[in-house]
Amino acid sequence: MSELHGLSAVELLVAQDRGEASAAEIVQAHMARIAATDERIGALLQVLADAARSRADAIDRRRAAGEPVGSLAGVPLALKDILCTRGVTTTAGSKILKDYQPPYDATVVERLADADAVPVGKANLDEFAMGSSCENSAFWPTRNPWDLGRVPGGSSGGSAAAVAAGQAPLAIGTDTGGSIRQPAAMCGVVGVKPTYGRVSRYGLIAFASSLDQVGSFARNVTDAALLLEAIAGSDPRDATSVHAPAEGMRAELDDGVAGLTVGVVGEFLEGEGLAPSVRDACRRAVDRYAALGADVVDVSLPHAPYGLPAYYLINPSEASSNLARYDGVRYGLRVDAPTTEAMMAATRDAGFGAEAKRRIMIGTFALSAGYFEAYYAQAQRVRTLIARDFEAAFADCDVLVGPTAPTTAFPLGDKTADPLAMYYNDIYAVPASLAGTPAMSLPVGTDDDGLPIGLQLMGPLLGEATMLRAARALEADLGLEAAPSGVGPLEAEGRT
Amino acid sequence: MSTAAVEAGDVSGTDYEAVIGLEVHVELATASKMFCGCSTDFGAPPNTRVCPVCLGQPGTLPVVNRAAVESAMRLGLALGCDISASQFHRKHYFYPDMPKNYQISQYDVPICAGGALEVPAGQDGNAPVRVGITRVHMEEDTGKSLHVGGTGRIHGADESLVDYNRAGIPLLEIVSEPDLATPEQARAYLAELRAVVLALGVSDAKLEEGSMRCDANISVNRPGQPPGTRCEIKNLNSLRSLGRALRYEIDRQIQLREAGQAVVQQTRHWDEAGGIDRLAATLPELPAAARQRLVAAGVPAEAAGVVVAAHATGVLDDALAAGAGPGEAAKWLANDVTGALGERGLELGEAPLTGAHLAELLAMVDEGVLSTKLARQVLEGVLDGQGSPREIAAAHGLEQISDxxxxxxxxxxxxxxxxxxxxxxxxxxxxxxxxxxxxxxxxxxxxxxxxxxxxxxxxxxxxx
Missing domain, CATH: 1.10.10.410 (Arc Repressor Mutant, subunit A)
Incomplete structure (x- = not known):
């Protein structure tokens, strides 16, 4: 048997059922893995060692007593540090919330506790989830386990890196414009952004409210679906959560793709900035779908090229509004000054990083009287056109595919001086975000440097089950499911 | 020209007519707040009716209160409005009593639009009038700031405290068309609207306690001319305030126009107590009153005059309060004290002599401990800051020998x-x-x- 930290969530559940491993042993193994790797990767802002151990002990006791346990009992998990955890520091990657301890748990955190999952750490991220490289974290940049000189992607870079490095088989991320899918692609793991509204956002520190969605990371599709089932479902505290059954994410997993229509998005695969290695890997994946019996057709999302500019108006606009509350009055950082206004200004100046300030300024401008119509309202109209493109495409297709990101992981510092180059990472991810449709990234190979490449799969609204089914079929065919975990420079750390 | 406009000219006795519209806020009497489950109890200890949502903690989300929406719809129906699907917006401004630094309100798609309120003829003799209702929309209230220490005002207080119990209480804003022409009509409209709200039971609508609040928009123009520049008046927390403020503002705008000056569009704050009244209350006792009072207390008229002129009334009052006889004390102040101060080139306020010192000195004379002559020496010591009369007499061995x-x-x-x-x-x-x-x-x-x-x-x- 592999080391415990190399097992999938499903394998860990089976091992416990069979009495081959206890939750305590599983947590201990992952703590050891974190200790061995995280000094170099920096995936976790905070390791929850004591809480994880006591939770594992409680699960073991219940299991021993024959009491029922949850669907993720004893499975370690990393939580992006933008989900509120009661009494446990939650920073959103920002200095302005450096010591903030929420007075409540996010709904997702409660549901994970109900499922008996064991959070082992709070994962690093770009400040307030603004970024595509994890370099905007106010604390430190996370490094890609495949190449420590490269970024893990972002903003959920810590979550993706933790899963890739074997620190936890599962992680929670959030995706506003690719923040789960792009780091999943760059770290060679599975990352799923469900339909907007599938998962409660109560307790997710808001960034761009009409786009934010919580989702899952795992090293295989089945685990990702399992985690999604545990956290999905309507929530009376989130009026935007959808009333749709949470179960059934795994219902079609092993049904194969024969009879499915897979649409290949021309605007994505023919994109100008697309790295040839990524394009080739995606084309090979498409060929496999045809070989597996799917109908492969070309589709167009004609307004998708307008997605990025529309996204970068909507996103900063909503961010500027959501970040208004960080003023030093009630919680978080306070920089004292003679008047209330001066205190607020000094606090916000000291507390926010450059990217947050950039988006606050752009967003405040775009929402101001006289510009609202030309910017935010216009961008929302573009968004409607993109959503209609998806509707039209899904009239003929069950799932759409294309690249997740234009390139594989890039070196640290490569794009920090050029915000537009950084934003360009999101070009293939934002259309699904704007449409609210589910989308995911699946590892489909590596480039010449051995860096992972992700294929993006997109489903219709609430169509996660079919999207996951198509992903699972390709995953099984490629036989890559166990490969990405802890490979690269960490191979020497003892993973077999 | 409408009946109302003619009446405006009549009422104000000028060649102008007024155009008035009101924005009325009503605090809804729901059990819980607009977007969370917190109680709306009034008068609870500060920050005890709060939760992560109404405190704007990171990650929290609003969930609209069904009862508040139904209250808005019922008022809209009572006012003959169209009720439709509506939209909330965020109204941004930075203020410590607003937890999120934006207020959730309604902007271009309010829940109720286009109604009217028939205002009956009132006791003021105002004619009945039909007032259009532009809209009724829902929003959340803010917390309350309390400025303590220092000046007690926002600028100059030592500390500002915020009570968020009120943050998130549901409000309805009822905006009228500018169909009101006189202060009396405006009062009658507000009274009728309040009666409707009370009849529906959606609010206790107490103007004085702030559960019903009113802002007015007002302009004046000559009959037949387009409306003038309007001003907004806030803080009208009674029917009386509404009437007085409108009357004042109509006069102000007419005077400006008569003087050939422009009315500047602005928001004005009605101060019912009146800045002048409040300042008047801070005036000290003036000389005439002080002289009269001192004479009535037994001080010789001449001495009273000198004491008041020397700004020594306070010292004399303190001396009398400490038991000194009015005649003696005034005489000492008017003669010996004034003289000794003159030698030193000091005003009374600059010398360390208090009323208590003077009373003590006179008591020592009375007791025979000091002769008048020694008392003068002791007084010099007091004025030089050597201490109290008894301390000085003891230190210098000046007590009279009566043994x-x-x-x-x-x-x-x-x-x-x-x-x-x-x-x-x-x-x-x-x-x-x-x-x-x-x-x-x-x-x-x-x-x-x-x-x-x-x-x-x-x-x-x-x-x-």
Whole structure:
């Protein structure tokens, strides 16, 4: 048997059922893995060692007593540090919330506790989830386990890196414009952004409210679906959560793709900035779908090229509004000054990083009287056109595919001086975000440097089950499911 | 020209008519807040009716209160509005009593639009009027700031405290068309709207307690001319305030126009107590009143005049309160104190003399501890900051000698040295006693109590 930290969530559940491993042993193994790797990767802002151990002990006791346990009992998990955890520091990657301890748990955190999952750490991220490289974290940049000189992607870079490095088989991320899918692609793991509204956002520190969605990371599709089932479902505290059954994410997993229509998005695969290695890997994946019996057709999302500019108006606009509350009055950082206004200004100046300030300024401008119509309202109209493109495409297709990101992981510092180059990472991810449709990234190979490449799969609204089914079929065919975990420079750390 | 416009000209007695519209806020009487489950109880201890949602904690989300929406719809129906699907917006401004630094309100898609309220003829003699209702929309209230210490106002307070119990209480804003032409009509409209709200039971609508609040928009124009520039008036927390503020504002705008000046569009804050009244209450007692009061208290008129002119009323009042007699105290202040201060080039306020000092000094004279002459010396010490009269007298050994045993020896010695004078006194020549008293005073360095000395001399010489 592999080391415990190399097992999938499903394998860990089976091992416990069979009495081959206890939750305590599983947590201990992952703590050891974190200790061995995280000094170099920096995936976790905070390791929850004591809480994880006591939770594992409680699960073991219940299991021993024959009491029922949850669907993720004893499975370690990393939580992006933008989900509120009661009494446990939650920073959103920002200095302005450096010591903030929420007075409540996010709904997702409660549901994970109900499922008996064991959070082992709070994962690093770009400040307030603004970024595509994890370099905007106010604390430190996370490094890609495949190449420590490269970024893990972002903003959920810590979550993706933790899963890739074997620190936890599962992680929670959030995706506003690719923040789960792009780091999943760059770290060679599975990352799923469900339909907007599938998962409660109560307790997710808001960034761009009409786009934010919580989702899952795992090293295989089945685990990702399992985690999604545990956290999905309507929530009376989130009026935007959808009333749709949470179960059934795994219902079609092993049904194969024969009879499915897979649409290949021309605007994505023919994109100008697309790295040839990524394009080739995606084309090979498409060929496999045809070989597996799917109908492969070309589709167009004609307004998708307008997605990025529309996204970068909507996103900063909503961010500027959501970040208004960080003023030093009630919680978080306070920089004292003679008047209330001066205190607020000094606090916000000291507390926010450059990217947050950039988006606050752009967003405040775009929402101001006289510009609202030309910017935010216009961008929302573009968004409607993109959503209609998806509707039209899904009239003929069950799932759409294309690249997740234009390139594989890039070196640290490569794009920090050029915000537009950084934003360009999101070009293939934002259309699904704007449409609210589910989308995911699946590892489909590596480039010449051995860096992972992700294929993006997109489903219709609430169509996660079919999207996951198509992903699972390709995953099984490629036989890559166990490969990405802890490979690269960490191979020497003892993973077999 | 409408009936209302003619009436405006009549009522204000000018060639102008007024155009008035009201924005009324009503706090809904729901059990819980607009977007969370917190209680709306009034009067709870600060920050005890709060939760992560209404405190704007990171990650929280609003969930609209069904009862609040239904209250808005019921009021809309009562006002004949169209009710439709509506939208919330965020109204941004940075203020500490607003937890999210935006207020969730409604903007371009309110829940109720386009109604009217029939306002009956009122006791003021105003004609009935139909007032259009532009819209009724929902929003959340803010918390309350409390400025403590220092000046107690937002600028200059030592601390600002915020109570978020009110943050998130549901509000309805009812915006009227500018269909009102007189302050009386505006009052009648507000009274009728309040009656509707009370009849529906959606709010207790207390203007004085702030559960119903009113802002007014008002402009004036000559009949037949387009409406003038409007001003908004806030803080109208009674029907009386509404009427007075509108009357004042109509007059102000007419005066500006008559003077050829422009009305500037602005938001104005009605101060019912009135800035002048409040300042008037801060005036001190003026000289005439002070003189009158002092004379009535027994101070001679002339001394009272000097004391008041020397700005010494406070010191005198304190001295009287400490038991000094009004005549003596005033006389000392008017003469000795004023004179000694003049020598020093000081005003009374600059010297360390208090009313208590003066009372103590006079008491020492009364008790015979100090002669008038010694008392003047002690006063000098007080004015030089050496301490209280008793401290100074003790420190300098200035207490009068009234002890007969001590004085008798001196008296015997002086009589022996002035046998002629003593003989004259003994013979009944009373004037001669002065020389003997003077001798005793000289021998005691002026500390002998002259009355005691006098008595001792007479007893000694006239019994012989």
């Amino acid at each position: 007969t045993d001590e004085l008798e020896a001196v008296v015997e010695q002086v009589i022996a040295e002035n046998a002629d004078a003593a003989a004259k006194v003994a013979e009944g020549n009373d004037k001669a006693i002065g020389a003997l008293v003077g001798g005793v005073m000289k021998a005691t360095g002026g500390q002998a109590n002259p009355q005691v000395v006098n008595q001792l001399l007479r007893e000694r010489l006239q019994q012989a």
